[in-house]
Amino acid sequence: MTKIITAPLSGMRDFLPQDVRRRRYVIDIVEQVYSSYGFEPLETPVMERLETLLGKYGEEGDQLIFRVLKRGAKLEQVLGGRPGENDLADAGLRYDLTVPLARVVAEYRAQLPRVFKRYQIQPVFRADRPAKGRFREFCQCDVDVVGIRSVSAECEILSAGAEVLCKLGFEPGEDFVIRLNHRRLLRSLAKHAGIPPFQEEAALVAVDKLDKIGVEGVAEELHSRGIPQEASDRLLEWLRSTPDVPAEVLAGLEEILGGSADGETALAELARILKLAAAGPAGPALRLDPWLARGLSYYTGPIFEVEIRGFAGSAGGGGRYDDLVGMFCGEQIPACGFSLGLERLLLILEERNLFPSGLEDGPQVLVTLFSDELALDSFRLAQDLRRQGFRVDVFPEPGRYGKQFRYAEQRRIRIAALLGPEEKARGTVILRDLARREQEEVSAAGVGDWLRSRLTGDLES
């Protein structure tokens, strides 16, 4: 027999019960918080038309698509010619939840409210090189407001995102910060520094690396990208003199950009976000960072990124993208969203031991099976306990108690309920606490009460 590979595909993961529970713990909090902010759930198919996916994030984005092969006659037809990869495929797996949202808004405009606040928690797929913490199938937790031009949308989203982190045990400002910027502010700064429009993107990509490579690194990067020396010097001077306190940052920028319509609008929007978000949990976490660029070129307004102290890379981010939805319905529809880095958060929670101890939801009680004759009694007992709300397993076949106890321990079941012919005759059940190796004979009617007190005490201890 040849060896069969049973590991999941590269970059993909199986989630065994304990993994699923931890993921659900986080997702439950995300859902509860997002719906308290008035967001509603949406789900879309894993597969989308290839044309829906292509060209939304440039060529680099297109390379990340898992393409689904055409079938039957359509496939045979293209195989007759000299097919390329887009000829062979007619669908692809979604690589994010934003493009599907844009498609949904275009498709169901008549049914959806004018302002659509949705959250969506589903897997996405990227044909990327797998690495530590980088998967080919991973879960995204997105929250977006579609249809609002005012930065109220940003405030709601930042508050909701920050609240999720608070509920997971992170202190705003202490354990995490949210860096905030505005694409139009960035563009104004580049323009005022004297960077030619065609080099703007290149300069901003360099500046965005400030965190990783420092001011000197950025200087080198600007030079190697051919940015004119004078413009580069001016940018670097502003970089070096950026203060920490948001109000001072705003004042300094006002001085640089006074008179630029784009710059002033951006500054006013940022000031408003800082003011209104102060009402919620994002307040203590917000930092104004005029050099944050975020990679994706589709952002058109405020942008933000979550950083967890002591953890490299972002744990979430987002911003305003007023043009994407329009690509599907031919009319500009403002939108703004935030994507929480669920996979990274799970890693951090695990590393820092931040999962609560009571996550276990495996069975609590094993009803043993004494003999075939008593099987019906064991099944009845199990049913009765389930009706009372306990999670109960029944041992599958008659066997020595020692074997049945070992099975329970292997499945991490705390209590065994023993029902042999003597107990049956006396109308009792023996309840054994397998962890403490103690047991007690209890009247059949009292089993539920005994379990309730024992299992609750267990949770408290």
Place this chain on the structure above:
Amino acid sequence: MTKIITAPLSGMRDFLPQDVRRRRYVIDIVEQVYSSYGFEPLETPVMERLETLLGKYGEEGDQLIFRVLKRGAKLEQVLGGRPGENDLADAGLRYDLTVPLARVVAEYRAQLPRVFKRYQIQPVFRADRPAKGRFREFCQCDVDVVGIRSVSAECEILSAGAEVLCKLGFEPGEDFVIRLNHRRLLRSLAKHAGIPPFQEEAALVAVDKLDKIGVEGVAEELHSRGIPQEASDRLLEWLRSTPDVPAEVLAGLEEILGGSADGETALAELARILKLAAAGPAGPALRLDPWLARGLSYYTGPIFEVEIRGFAGSAGGGGRYDDLVGMFCGEQIPACGFSLGLERLLLILEERNLFPSGLEDGPQVLVTLFSDELALDSFRLAQDLRRQGFRVDVFPEPGRYGKQFRYAEQRRIRIAALLGPEEKARGTVILRDLARREQEEVSAAGVGDWLRSRLTGDLES
């Protein structure tokens, strides 16, 4: 601008908020019931190796696979030759949750308990022709016991499946029945009727249609499949004389099959299932149907199928498949499972109006925005109410109250909280019940209490 198609792909669906809520309502019940029976959650990737998927259900099964195109150099290499569809693809989307379970059991045997009881609720994909109620992406709710040879496993699974249906509002025996049979019983019957082994499968497929085409239809079908007349007559005679009461069915079969080892084992197992499952919610629903075959050839023991009265087609089914897991690890591992037809159940619940009325979990309160100056106050009020557990939306920008109320109604928000300069000065909030068109001015501290009483009353009414 060319018309962009924004509908989901054929056979795939977008789930808008109300759809998601209804799906979650059912899924929550499934999860709660299955974990009360000691099943634990598992999740596996959407994509599997092509070789994992191929050949598990014959050629017909292979045709249902959505293949994922190879990428980069690997693709170019095969395009140089004369590629077929399996050369072009290196992965496919899972078409069920049973093959991934078998793979997982083989892969993680050292970590998993000897008996693995798992449930798994995830989408599967089939490149089938879409039709009413038949989708290309749909959700499966599977529950399986791996590692138990005794029919205790069947009893647990039948009880858990039946309990889900009860919790959804279906009465066992009244609204639904579970037809039960055994593959080895079927085979014994075919053998005793004198059907040559090579025609067994063909004969059983014909007999399985009894429900749809009646005894005469089966007779024709047997004839057209070339089953010898004498054998066919014997089968038809048994078919005609099958009683309704399980005990009588068993007695009748005993008479026919007495002495056949296979037949007797099957009858003993069926009798045991009927006896033990009587302890749980499946009891009143179980019907012995010696002619139930179920399509999939991988079943090896008891098989069962759920029928909802007044609804054609099955709403779930399953059975024992002791050989599948072994295909991945070279050793026979017994297994038995049940798959609930979630999509069909959703249709039936909708048709019969069985969804509870309180499913709505959209925002309950809209905090209005009087002016930019008062925006911070509105955001603070919203945050305060969210902390108290309410689902709250804030109107995005200052505007006439009429417009804000219309927005609330469109989003089905029941209460508007008005906070203008006069209310602010008096330390109050005006709470408006938009359905009743009544409003009341309440002290800021009393808003939570007012909402609690109003929104609870709403649920009760």
